[in-house]
Amino acid sequence: MSRNPIDEVLHAKSAAVVGATPSGNWGGGGFLAGLIQYGFKGNIYPVNPKYTEAMGLKVYPTLLDIPEQVDYVISCVPARLALGILEQAVQKGAKTTHLFTARLAETGRTEGIETEKKILELAKKSGMRLIGPNCMGVYAPAHGISFHADFPKESGPVGLVSQSGMLAREIVKNAPFRGIYFSKVFSYGNAIDLNESDFIRYLADDPETSVILCYIEGAKDGPRLFKTLKYAAAKKPVVILKGGRGQSGARATSSHTASLAGSFNTWGALAAQTGAVMADSVEELIDLAATFRFLPSVKGKRVGVAGGAGGSSVLAADGCESAGLDVIPLSDAFRQSLKAQGVSVWDWIGNPADLSIREDESLSVGLMLEMMARDPDFDLLISIMGMPGGAPPKPGLTPEEIFRQQYRLDVTRNKPFMAIVADKSLGVGDDIDFEWKMLCQTRTTLIKLGIPFYPTAQRAAIAAAKAFEYYRYFNR
Amino acid sequence: MSRNPIDEVLHAKSAAVVGATPSGNWGGGGFLAGLIQYGFKGNIYPVNPKYTEAMGLKVYPTLLDIPEQVDYVISCVPARLALGILEQAVQKGAKTTHLFTARLAETGRTEGIETEKKILELAKKSGMRLIGPNCMGVYAPAHGISFHADFPKESGPVGLVSQSGMLAREIVKNAPFRGIYFSKVFSYGNAIDLNESDFIRYLADDPETSVILCYIEGAKDGPRLFKTLKYAAAKKPVVILKGGRGQSGARATSSHTASLAGSFNTWGALAAQTGAVMADSVEELIDLAATFRFLPSVKGKRVGVAGGAGGSSVLAADGCESAGLDVIPLSDAFRQSLKAQGVSVWDWIGNPADLSIREDESLSVGLMLEMMARDPDFDLLISIMGMPGGAPPKPGLTPEEIFRQQYRLDVTRNKPFMAIVADKSLGVGDDIDFEWKMLCQTRTTLIKLGIPFYPTAQRAAIAAAKAFEYYRYFNR
Numbered sequence: 001m002s003r004n005p006i007d008e009v010l011h012a013k014s015a016a017v018v019g020a021t022p023s024g025n026w027g028g029g030g031f032l033a034g035l036i037q038y039g040f041k042g043n044i045y046p047v048n049p050k051y052t053e054a055m056g057l058k059v060y061p062t063l064l065d066i067p068e069q070v071d072y073v074i075s076c077v078p079a080r081l082a083l084g085i086l087e088q089a090v091q092k093g094a095k096t097t098h099l100f101t102a103r104l105a106e107t108g109r110t111e112g113i114e115t116e117k118k119i120l121e122l123a124k125k126s127g128m129r130l131i132g133p134n135c136m137g138v139y140a141p142a143h144g145i146s147f148h149a150d151f152p153k154e155s156g157p158v159g160l161v162s163q164s165g166m167l168a169r170e171i172v173k174n175a176p177f178r179g180i181y182f183s184k185v186f187s188y189g190n191a192i193d194l195n196e197s198d199f200i201r202y203l204a205d206d207p208e209t210s211v212i213l214c215y216i217e218g219a220k221d222g223p224r225l226f227k228t229l230k231y232a233a234a235k236k237p238v239v240i241l242k243g244g245r246g247q248s249g250a251r252a253t254s255s256h257t258a259s260l261a262g263s264f265n266t267w268g269a270l271a272a273q274t275g276a277v278m279a280d281s282v283e284e285l286i287d288l289a290a291t292f293r294f295l296p297s298v299k300g301k302r303v304g305v306a307g308g309a310g311g312s313s314v315l316a317a318d319g320c321e322s323a324g325l326d327v328i329p330l331s332d333a334f335r336q337s338l339k340a341q342g343v344s345v346w347d348w349i350g351n352p353a354d355l356s357i358r359e360d361e362s363l364s365v366g367l368m369l370e371m372m373a374r375d376p377d378f379d380l381l382i383s384i385m386g387m388p389g390g391a392p393p394k395p396g397l398t399p400e401e402i403f404r405q406q407y408r409l410d411v412t413r414n415k416p417f418m419a420i421v422a423d424k425s426l427g428v429g430d431d432i433d434f435e436w437k438m439l440c441q442t443r444t445t446l447i448k449l450g451i452p453f454y455p456t457a458q459r460a461a462i463a464a465a466k467a468f469e470y471y472r473y474f475n476r
Numbered sequence: 477m478s479r480n481p482i483d484e485v486l487h488a489k490s491a492a493v494v495g496a497t498p499s500g501n502w503g504g505g506g507f508l509a510g511l512i513q514y515g516f517k518g519n520i521y522p523v524n525p526k527y528t529e530a531m532g533l534k535v536y537p538t539l540l541d542i543p544e545q546v547d548y549v550i551s552c553v554p555a556r557l558a559l560g561i562l563e564q565a566v567q568k569g570a571k572t573t574h575l576f577t578a579r580l581a582e583t584g585r586t587e588g589i590e591t592e593k594k595i596l597e598l599a600k601k602s603g604m605r606l607i608g609p610n611c612m613g614v615y616a617p618a619h620g621i622s623f624h625a626d627f628p629k630e631s632g633p634v635g636l637v638s639q640s641g642m643l644a645r646e647i648v649k650n651a652p653f654r655g656i657y658f659s660k661v662f663s664y665g666n667a668i669d670l671n672e673s674d675f676i677r678y679l680a681d682d683p684e685t686s687v688i689l690c691y692i693e694g695a696k697d698g699p700r701l702f703k704t705l706k707y708a709a710a711k712k713p714v715v716i717l718k719g720g721r722g723q724s725g726a727r728a729t730s731s732h733t734a735s736l737a738g739s740f741n742t743w744g745a746l747a748a749q750t751g752a753v754m755a756d757s758v759e760e761l762i763d764l765a766a767t768f769r770f771l772p773s774v775k776g777k778r779v780g781v782a783g784g785a786g787g788s789s790v791l792a793a794d795g796c797e798s799a800g801l802d803v804i805p806l807s808d809a810f811r812q813s814l815k816a817q818g819v820s821v822w823d824w825i826g827n828p829a830d831l832s833i834r835e836d837e838s839l840s841v842g843l844m845l846e847m848m849a850r851d852p853d854f855d856l857l858i859s860i861m862g863m864p865g866g867a868p869p870k871p872g873l874t875p876e877e878i879f880r881q882q883y884r885l886d887v888t889r890n891k892p893f894m895a896i897v898a899d900k901s902l903g904v905g906d907d908i909d910f911e912w913k914m915l916c917q918t919r920t921t922l923i924k925l926g927i928p929f930y931p932t933a934q935r936a937a938i939a940a941a942k943a944f945e946y947y948r949y950f951n952r
Contacts, residue, residue: 103835107824164787166832170898173911177901217790243790248803248827252793255826255833256786281934282791310732311640314693314719315758317728327724348583350731351724356642357731359579422646423899425653425931427920431907435649444903455901458757 005129005194006202008095010143010184012071013042016063016092018085019076020046022054028076029054031100031137033149040144045070063088073097074137079104082133083118090126096194099133105190105258106134116258120192134257135189136165139172139182142208147187148172156181157210158289159203161196163188163217163243163257170282171213178290179447183208190258195220197228204232211236211292213285217243218259222266229274237292237470238276241285242267275473277466284462290452291463295416298468300379302326304372305352305457307365307420308384312457313352316384316420319458324465327351331377341367352384370408373415379468381412382460384420385453386439399445409449416467418460419446419453481605481670482678484571486619486660488547489518492539492568494561495552496522498530504552505530507576507613509625516620521546539564549573550613555580558609559594566602572670573599575609581666581734582610592734596668610733611665612641615648615658618684623663624648632657633686634765635679637672639664639693639733640719646758647689654766655923659684666734671696673704680708687712687768689761693719694735702746709751713768713946717755718743751949753942760938766928767939771892774944776855778802780848781828781933783841783896784860788933789828792860792896795934800941803827807853817843828860846884849891855944857888858936860896861929862915875921885925892943894936895922895929 003011015035020028028048035044036055046054049061060066063073063085073089075082075097082101089097104116116133123130131137136147142155147165151172158180162168165187172185183206186199196216203209212232219225232238244253244261253259271278279285303325305316317327330338330351338346343362353368365383372378394402403409409417421442430436446453454460479487491511496504504524511520512531522530525537536542539549539561546568551561558577565573580592592609599606607613612623618631623641627648634656638644641663648661659682662675672692679685688708695701708714720729720737729735747754755761779801781792793803806814806827814822819838829844841859848854870878879885885893897918906912922929930936 103833107821109823162787164785164790166785167787167791170788174898174900177903177906215787217787241791243787243794245794246797246803248797248805249790249793251805251826252786252790252828252830255824256790256830281795281932283932309640309642310728311638311643311691311693311719312646314640314725314728314732315643315717317725318719318721319757321722321724327722329724329727345583347585348731350727352728354728354732357579421901422650423901423931424650425897425899425919425929426916427653427923428916429920430653430916440902440904440906443901444905447903453901455899456757456759 004202005096006198008129009072009098009131009138010140010145012095014045014068014070015040015042015072015074016045016047016066016070017074017076018047018063020048020054020059022051030149031074031076031147034146035144037149038141038144038146038153042071043068063092066092069093071095074100076100079112079115083115083122086119086122086128090122090128094128096129096131098131098135098137100135100137101132102134102189104133106255108255116190116192123193130193131186132189133192136168136187139168139185142183152176152181154181155183155208157183157208158213158293159183159206159209159211160185160213161188161199161203162186162215163191163196163259164215165189167215167282171286175286175289177443178286178453179450180286180289180293191220197221197224200232200238201228204228204235209236211289212238213289214238214240215243215285216240217253217257218261226270226274229270229276233275234474239279239285239288239292240267240271240276241279241282275470277470283459287454287459287463288466290454291467294450294452295418295467297471298380298416298464299471301465301468302328302378303380303382303461303464304369304378305382305384306368306372307355308352309356310354312384313354316352316382316457319456320382320461323458323461325380325461328377334371334375337371343367366406366408369412373412378415380416380418380464382418382420382457383407384457385442386421399441400448403445403449413451416464417451418464419451420457420460421446421453421455423455480678481572482674484605485548485574485607485614486616486621488571490521490544490546491516491518491548491550492521492523492542492546493550493552494523494539496524496530496535498527506625507550507552507623510622511620513625514617514620514622514629518547519544539568542568545569547571550576552576555588555591559591559598562595562598562604566598566604570604572605572607574607574611574613576611576613577608578610578665580609582731584731592666592668599669606669607662608665609668612644612663615644615661618659628652628657630657631659631684633659633684634689634769635659635682635685635687636661636689637664637675637679638662638691639667639672639735640691641665643691643758647762651762651765653919654762654929655926656762656765656769667696673697673700676708676714677704680704680711685712687765688714689765690714690716691719691761692716693729693733694737702750705746705750705752710950714752715755715761715764715768716743716747716752717758717761751946753946759935763930763935763939764942766930767943770926770928771894771943773947774856774892774940775947777941777944778804778854779856779858779937779940780845780854781858781860782844782848783831784828785832786830788860789830792828792858792933795932796858796937799934799937801856801937804853810847810851813847819843842882842884845888849888854891856892856894856940858894858896858933859883860933861918862897862911875917876924879921879925889927892940893927894940895927896933896936897922897929897931899931
């Protein structure tokens, strides 16, 4: 029985980059650099009749000149040359070819549409499988494959299936700022052969992947996607950002990946019936990635919020409530316990706990969060961080130790614990700002501790509410 | 006829800070520092029986010891001492007193509620007006008044009326990252005397203010607020963020500023009938501030988008459409003009214009935007900036000159022109990232050029759609 065509790529014994150039960050040069710099284990063959040497490797005039069989071919040639290259790839026994080659059906031009058809016919006839065309292909750092030289070499448990290569880049480059790294990323473009369902199914079965993110413009096979999502979401969280929701977006998907966007309502129904989670934006996709990556199962919607001042507490309450969480009032028992512990504002403090009303050391964000963590009334904690005017850190402790004490993490992390750290749109020279440096330090510390953070309470609440629905669906 | 009590503060000939301390950034020290460091023109009198000298000034034991009449008093004393201080302020002829003093009705405790009542009775009887209690008071850099020592000394045409002092701080500190500076900011807390309507009315008549922002938890006088908003919005844009929308938010407003939050639906109706613009979050409030501050009147909803890659173009289309803008297709005439200018992808490029499909120099973001600017079909332009892989800047030009050429600003700025520049949640050391530095440079250049920018196309679109509704309401 033949192996999965994606395994044929990840475990290829040899790879050829057709159209490789001696240097440069893009096109052939980029893919070649990706194999070399990320430590691809098999043999690497640059192919280009114009050159003899690239990045220290011998360049072959054509695929047919390579002395051994080639498992994996990356085609970076212009569309008019693609068919010839693919015929050679078949001759060389390639199991899978990735077509970076673009300007095919997505142009809407007869020539491109016809060429794409012929490419697919050749694949069907030969049995060689295709990724693309019009895509960036594979990033799998542990397997030594990358499509950009500046992607992290570090792996993580998040998988990504993206119809757009630039969006995949945006996600892979920005997610590490939230502590998120990737197992495998597939940019799959026009998807004439291998499509979203193949990649999602692969990640569902992949032990190195615990969360699956998707950016999909149009499903190539709706019924199969339905079955695949049902299978995958039952194994691990699957988050989908759908591109091309309205009329203009649908026009854009057609000229981007030759995709039929389909009705957006259908996608809502698809998610509801499979347990997949819909994200409304790239930002929300990353929020949900952080949530499923770092947060334990969210078992209820009753949230305790602490750490903000007056206005931010009011707005956090509004944001949580509009996202569907229950910002429950403090119970009498909770207040009596505050009183018993000498908290002078026991009668005044609420949920959200506005820490700016502190009169003395009897009240702290750590005490509030610990009490909420121990109280079965609360399912989830949100801690607003980075309010100016906090206590200075004790000398001699690492930032993680300070956080562990300040937020009483040994207790509070027994519940899902989300942190709020504001973003700022800095300009040149603004990074000398003390408050900004403090926010950066807070984020770095949270990443080290494995605590997910969000720029606003509302964004945390939306992610928590969606995670809760996911876990409820599967009764986890 | 007596002057407006807010003018009595801004043009006070003498100010006393009761409870001033010799140093420190908060409480009495902060307000004293605000007057001294921001160049308050009148005489400044620190008052505190515990000290004799503060920040180089003589400290008076009581208000009554000050040798001259005192126009403006800032009370930083604990609640139990407030009434006595106010009686002295009346004796000294104070026109207006700002009560930083808190822990009154917002505590929900009988004692605080009673004291607050007596304070108001005294004010009514004496004619002395009050700002607060439980608030930060006034920031008016051109008048030498500030409630934080790290606020900008630079003035701008935006006014802010905020029931929350910490939220006022957040807005004043973050808005400059978007190029926004303030004329006057009023943090007004429990608002037992001067309330939201007084401050909004003042800013409506203030020639130094062209946009009014508000954060309101509860209206003290609904019918008056209705009249005030109708008056103010007809003169200049008024943007309102309502805090305390749901049940839990309403509880939080009560313990924050002793406010009755009221039904949020009422606020929607209030905005619809007065022409005020509702913001849904602090981020949107600042987006709208940038929009009304920098964008010319938005006269229609037909938007042209250019500069993104494939996926970001699709998502920008979705974001614009969901915000209510019309992302119109390119007309035949537009395409013919592209063709006539030698653009090879004239048949393929769309709106949004995905610049990643460029085959050669015949297509550029500047050309697309210029053609959209000249085409009467488009009311508004959105330019997605900061995509990696752009052309390197020409040597010898300033960043502003490069932008002026690259985006053909002499033509394109004749239409409302919005820029999209992504945010990133950086951690320690991440600021060495080249792409991040490029984004910072882009933001700084846009601020210098007076072009508003937004982290996502959807946020720009929401702001543009709301601005359009504002201008349509007043037929501008």
